[in-house]
Amino acid sequence: MPSRQRTRELRRTLWPRGLRARLLVAFVLVTVLGAAAAAWSSAGSASTALVTSTQARLAETIAGQIGAITPELTYPPDQESLDRLRAAVGPNTLVTYQNLRSVSGDGTELITDAVRTEVRGGNRLVTQRIVAEGTPWLLVGTPVVITQPDGDSAPSGIEVYAVHDLTDVEQQIEGFTRSAAGTAALALPPAVLLALVAARSVLRPVREVRDTARRLAAGDLDARSPPRGADELAELTVTINEMAESVQTSMAAMQRMQADARRFAADVSHELRTPLSTLTAVVEVLAATADEMAADSRESAQLAITETHRLVRLVEDLMEVSRFDAGSARLHSEEVDVVGAVRDCLRVRDWLNRVELVAPEEIRLRLDRRRLDVIVANLVGNALRHGTPPVRVRVLTSHEQVWIEVTDSGPGIPQRVLPYVFDRFYKADAARTRTPGSGLGLAIALENARLHGGELTADNIDGGGARFVLRLPVSISAP
Template sequence: MVATGAAAWSSAGGASAALVSSHQQRITEGVAVQIAEAAPQLSYPPDQESLDRLRQAVGGDTVVTFGDLASLHGLDTSLIPAELSTAVRSEHRLAAQRITLEDRSGLLVGTPVMITTPEGSRSPSGIEVYTLRDLAGVEREVDGIILAAVATAAAALPLAALLALLAARGVLRPVRDLRDTAGRLASGDLDARAEPQGVDELAELTGAVNDMAASLQESMATMERMQADARRFVADVSHELRTPLSTLAAVVEVLEDATEGMEGDARESARMAISETHRLVRLVEDLMEVSRFDAGTARLHTEEVDVSAAVRDSLRLRGWSERVQVEAPDRTPARVDRRRLDVVVANLVGNALRHGAPPVRVLVLALPEEVRITVTDSGPGLGEEVLPSVFDRFYKVDAARTRTPGSGLGLAIARANARLHGGDLTAADTGSGARFDLVLPRRAEEQ
């Protein structure tokens, strides 16, 4: 559009300049011819009558001067520019200059009258002729040219805009399609593909994106199959181990009753076997719980529960009431799964007692739409490198502590239980210990 306008303006300017130049040349040539025809009939030195005849021969608004003599008609000598009179009087040449009057524009032509001797030499006669020619006609022609250029540009601009839009659409449509495809891939739609258009670099880029999407889709499918196989393997192994472990646990209980009558080394070996058997049972139970979450078979069995009383019962059953400070309202009713709430509270408080330092505090806060349970300790806390992974499965803060009582699944199971209720479990470092915040809706929907 800019190019169209510039071309129209340039062509109009060029045509106008050429028209004005041609018109000026015709005027100056005409004046020169008129003077040349009238000059032989002049007497030298000329008198007033000769100057009048020359002025009449030139016609129009003209001034003819010779020394103190002058013949004037319609032209004020004050309008003659100094540059023009210098060219005529001192340089003895024909000159022209455009001037603008109040109501019109004109071309002022000035020329000396030259005397030609029989030998052919030329010398100035001292007669100067200045005549004003009207340029109104040529200006009307210039205005017509400009108007035609504007009309042409106005007619061409819509076509130029249409062509520009079509060209931009042809270029930008593949870009938009590719952008939309990338957005769908980023949102998880691995079936998204863009249709290559043409054979240019953009089509090659589209093909590369499609190949990347296909490779990503295949990799994700393989990974999902591997994860499904791993989950199925864990579930199957846990299920197969449950029965023999139940038998082993029963045997261990009998063995535990008999350890007091054993010798020193035998007693220590028996106690170690008992401890490791209990740990293995807990690990298998945690693995089975994780497999239920992965399979989507974990279900809530909600009931009206006094959360404050449930927290105190969980601590009392495990013998922690004397070691933990509880701040809770007398009654905090909420509809939750009592068993899963007990699992979460036991896990958070147990971690605080094992890995933190006293005092360990449990704060129960009743809000209009939710219940918040906060567990804090005064231990070393959770560093910045620990917080992102604290809820990962089998994660332990100290990788060297491979024989700790926990399985590394407790916090992952606790968060899964919280989210099963429609709530969440978060961790933070207070600067003087660790803090875990459990948020549960007051009315969890049974699943």
Template sequence: MTGGLRRAGAWAHRLRPRGLRTRLLVAFVLVTVVGAAAAAWAAAGSAGTALVDGAQERLTGTVADRVAALAPELDYPPDEEGLDRLRAAVGPNTLVTYEDLRSADADAPGPGIGPVRDAVRERDRISVRRITDDGAPKLLIGMPVMLTDTDGARTPSGIEVYTVRDLSGVEGQIDVLTRSAVAASALALPLAVLLALLAARGVLRPVRDLRDTARRLADGDLGARTVPQGADELAALTATVNEMAASLQESMAQMERMRADARRFASDVSHELRTPLSTLTAVVDVLASAADRMEADDRESVELAVTETRRLVALVEELMEVSRFDAGSAALRLEEVDAAEAVRDCLRARGWTDRVAVEADGPVGLLADRRRLDVIVANLVGNALRHGAPPVRVRVAGDGDGGEGTGGGEVRIEVADEGPGLPEDVLPHVFDRFYKGDAARTRTPGSGLGLAIALENARLHGGDLVAENTEGGARFVLRLPRDPGGDRDGGHGVGHPGGHADGPGHGEEER
């Protein structure tokens, strides 16, 4: 039974009007039609009651007049003949009684006169009752014949008259009124629909305008506005939405200005620092070459200066690379690359071959910018070595056409480690710029830009880079199309080098 109720509730929910326009139309039509029907039925009921009351009064008056016209001519106490004369004067379907005497025709009232007779004898006045006889509406009239004394006092004579009158004609008139009420209700339906359409159009037009404005705002058109119409609640809502949009536009413009200023500042500072850093690098290299001849304390200071200088140079280079991405000036120099061999070259250049295992089923060809691919792999592997735990594995695989040549499909490079994995609060931000999962470890090597640059380089190739946790640690998955040049302007050899690929990569997002 519970299942049946649930199914019935589900069907009712499905049949319920969903759109605001539909609900308005249905509600307006229902209210109008129900109101028209109620008014028509009330009018028909009142008219029917008036018809019945009028017919009852007319028939009762006619019978009373006939009885009053013959009553003075009767002898009291009356005999059978007098009762017959009175019955004939009243008309058919009549019964006249006096104590044990009765005068009745074939259609005289039968046993059903009991309540009317009791009322006549108790009140000494006319009593009527509506009855149904053979499916037809009838009016049963009962009245006593009263005697008037010389002093004007009226006393019952003991003669009682009971007669039945047909109300079929009145019933027919009531049926006509009922049909008229139904017709009036039916005629109200198209008018209600028309009025509902007009009302819904007037109500929903501002709502549609607000919807269109909200959609334009969601699509990035912060200048979208709706002109308020009228002075109702919808107009107030429109004005509020316009104010919200204006505030949002101003906030976004301010944020964009701040971002542009920040990008320009980073780019300008990076460029301004390149020349003095080049000089400083040359100086520390000279110091480094002479460090073996220095005292222990001096040698430690020189080594620290060399390390920090190189770290500063790497940071400046990364900032310049980021500024190229922001300015849209970063481009690819595509060439045919064996992804598996490119990964091995990256590891050999940084001395990681004994710490990282490379898995590949043979050459995996693709068109890529070798330098940028090296930057991506270096950042991912460096991040795994720094924050993960051995063994660190790099898996290179491709779909589509295999072999050394390029073809359709994509190349997949996975870098996995057996460390603790990425904390859940860090995982959504691992590619954010300058993000470090552990704020207390601010002196970790790197700038917090390594994974952000890796992601930008992946997207520059038309690919993507994602981070995820596995049962054994963290895994970074790089997907690159085999031929990104088919979807890009510029083709092979377009762009400029930019950036660097000399360091071990900077994957400093803490885990």
């Protein structure tokens, strides 16, 4: 398996990744391989024809030479007759008759037993190509046939063997091979040029579609690509344009809905301020006289007081969210002792006896004290409501950041909930709809952190418990 994996990795490394490069490589390979295949096929055919014609010509020449001298021989032949026949055939020739032999040249030792057996048994001309010590040879063997007085042919017992060097033929074949290679090489430059032209024509609409997709991804919903031609790429371009039109329509509708929702929340919050102010004043009077009421009336009064305060906080949070959405939220920066601001936040809400504060004596930054108080109050209040004591607040600093860490000892935040803890109105438990919070506290804390150029994150600590960390850059510190 490792070797297969390495092979696949090597292929991915060697094979071009870009579409342009792959088109060029594929087009050039197809063109060059086609030209090479055609050239090699032609060279192979020419080589076969050359060898066959050479073999036939040599065999025909030997047969003619033997036929011309045969009538002049005496039968049974003597040594002189064999020498005459061998001289007529030419060099590298062996003539045999029973125990008599006539030899010339050094190549006759290449004659194989297979050729001798076929000549003696078949009474016909036999040829065989062999390679000896790197040199190609053609072996030709034939019996000498005599015509009897009655006109019939009969073997004379004389056997003629000739050996011919085919080096010249081999050199011609190598020439054909070089010519085929040269043809394939000559096809490479035109193939590259054609591939460049083809890739350009194919990739231009692809690049246009890519650029359009990038513009759409960057938020330019008016981006479109003009379709060219009537091929698949043109159909893809039309599809991309239709998709962009659909997305643009949907986004416009969504933006209108969001704007309407934000305006509605802002308007409702604003309209509720006046009646809530009156209701709050009434509730305060009710709270002052609650102790004098009967038990049932006192319980109802306490419920009304609690729900009124909850409604006031909800309206205040909605107005704050509206300011963030409208982009009208502004920092009112001043030089602040961060440790002192955190301690004051806990003391005002009577949390000092329920929360452990771990911090140095003083850390000074230039920030919005009210918004820092909102962040800390939301984080600590969330830990007290949903976590388990002890709740700890740590304030630390470095050369680049100041961070405030709020942890509890509860079960922590479920993994499925972590991505949504800063979403507006999100509640991990759907059944817990009447919690004191508005469901906007963590979302407001996150917006305030971003307004300071910082960040707010949530996770779990080892051993149990949730952890929220506010990070503020030191670049906002006072000189």
